[in-house]
Amino acid sequence: MPVVTHDVVPDGDIYIVLKNPNAKWTAPLFKLRKHATDKASYIRDKCSMDLPKLLRLGLEPYEYRIRVSSQHLITACPKFKKMLQSPWKESAPVNATSPSESSDQVPCIPAIREISTSGWNVHALVQVLNIIHGRNKEVTRGDTTLRFIADMTVIVNYYECVEAASLAADLWRERVDVPKKYGKESIVLLFISWVFSWDAMFSSMAQLVMEHGEGLEHVETNNLPIATILEKLHKKRxxxxxxxxxxxxxxxxxxxxxxxxxxxxxxxxxxxxxxxxxxxxxxxxxxxxxxxxxxxxxxxxxxxxxxxxxxxxxxxxxxxxxxxxxxxxxxxxxxxx
Incomplete structure (x- = not known):
């Protein structure tokens, strides 16, 4: 399998190894009621959410190795802290060396550890790591699609680094076109606003779900971790x-x-x-x-x-x-x- 390397921190002491990249599907499958029909009938919401061509073509047969700093990960992300301070399989050390008998004055080379993960959008993962390491010039500032923001938000939520990403998230919010209709975009934005505590936007999207939702059977969340929120809104409905x-x-x-x-x-x-x-x-x-x-x-x-x-x-x-x-x-x- 081809390996692609990327240095967020060239002298970092951690490799994040991303396998099966771009496999997680954060856009929900969604069915909308047909208008002007006596009986309830539904069609799939065909909103593309501006999906990148890379994702439309399927999975890339690559493994990505991203070099980062453990100190930045530990400071910004409680989940990384747990991984790196425990003997988890995901954080196994590699390339450890020790001084030989003939060169006992040569200092040990620090071990470079690996954190294995899979499925993430590789570009979204690199963006989140740039944010964590304070590489502000490398953070996307141009047009950012709702789907790409969702990919980054899922990673931020999983690794529990919301506080570190909050300033970047405020920039993303300025680029979001707030949907006025109920559909997959409103579901995705409901999740994003929940993660970053955008209270007004969350209330607006929750209102759309409450008013226009017709049951959980019409929404398949895929890899968007919003099922618990939808269940609560469904109970209120x-x-x-x-x-x-x-x-x-x-x-x-x-x-x-x-x-x-x-x-x-x-x-x-x-x-x-x-x-x-x-x-x-x-x-x-x-x-x-x-x-x-x-x-x-x-x-x-x-x-x-x-x-x-x-x-x-x-x-x-x-x-x-x-x-x-x-x-x-x-x-x-x-x-x-």
């Missing part, structure tokens, strides 16, 4: 449907009790609209308050949006038009907020 269903029932009771609505006529119309809305949702989603499959919170919200406030004026109340706040959408909005 499942929890939200009974809340919406119960709120609709509660709203009907409040209207019948006269505690909502402008007046009796307003309440009568809203009760009728509410019944029509629930009937339409049962037809469209089935037993949606229990199964939670094939639907999203966003679909429920859009269905309720179709039931706007009726435009009417009570002839017995001159000068007063029907309040825009008296609509199913407006009365349900606090629940979605």
């Amino acid at each position: 499942q929890w939200s449907f009974p809340v919406v269903f119960n709120r609709l029932n509660h709203l009907r009771g409040e209207l019948l009790q006269g505690r909502m609505g402008c007046n009796r006529k307003c309440r009568d119309m809203l009760v009728g609209r509410l019944g029509a809305a629930k009937n339409d949702m049962n037809k469209k989603f089935g037993n949606w308050d229990r199964k939670h499959k094939g639907i999203s919170v966003g679909l429920v919200m859009s269905t309720l949006d179709n039931y706007a406030s009726p435009k009417w004026r009570d002839p017995d109340e001159k000068g007063r038009a029907h309040s825009r706040d008296c609509s199913i959408k407006s009365l349900m909005q606090p629940t979605f907020n």
Whole structure:
């Protein structure tokens, strides 16, 4: 197997040996609902995320040996520290020499140890190592794709060197086009923002998942370690449907009790609209308050949006038009907020 060497630190005391490079697939496989279809049907999200040609062609038959400094690794990365301060297989010493009997005045040559790893995007790994070693001029400053940022972030997360990479990550964030639709890009950015604690962006991406996700069966995370986060959001999504269903029932009771609505006529119309809305949702989603499959919170919200406030004026109340706040959408909005 051909071997490619790269010196991050020419006199370093560690070789990071990368085998089977570019094998990890950090872009999730994702299925999106087809628009304008009565039954739930899905197509694969074909967003390419600007994949490099190198990755499209498959795996490279190379082994990469990257020379680095153990002191930098230990200082920046707790995981490297554990490897280098323990007799792990991944950190075995090589090339150790000792003085011969005839040359006992010659000092020992320090052992160069190896840390074996596999699968990483080799360019992303070199970038992360440049960051760890403070080689700022070697850090990518031009156009950086979301996929490449994801490859670097997965490495940063695995080796627990978030703090060391945080300044570089701020530069990456400036180059990210924030997706406005739910898809593989929003899932990837959800992971990146979680790793680097970009709170506002994480909340925005989590909101997309919560509103438009239709179940974990439509997302295959591959080598992107985000399954735990998606499971938590999925549980919140499942929890939200009974809340919406119960709120609709509660709203009907409040209207019948006269505690909502402008007046009796307003309440009568809203009760009728509410019944029509629930009937339409049962037809469209089935037993949606229990199964939670094939639907999203966003679909429920859009269905309720179709039931706007009726435009009417009570002839017995001159000068007063029907309040825009008296609509199913407006009365349900606090629940979605």
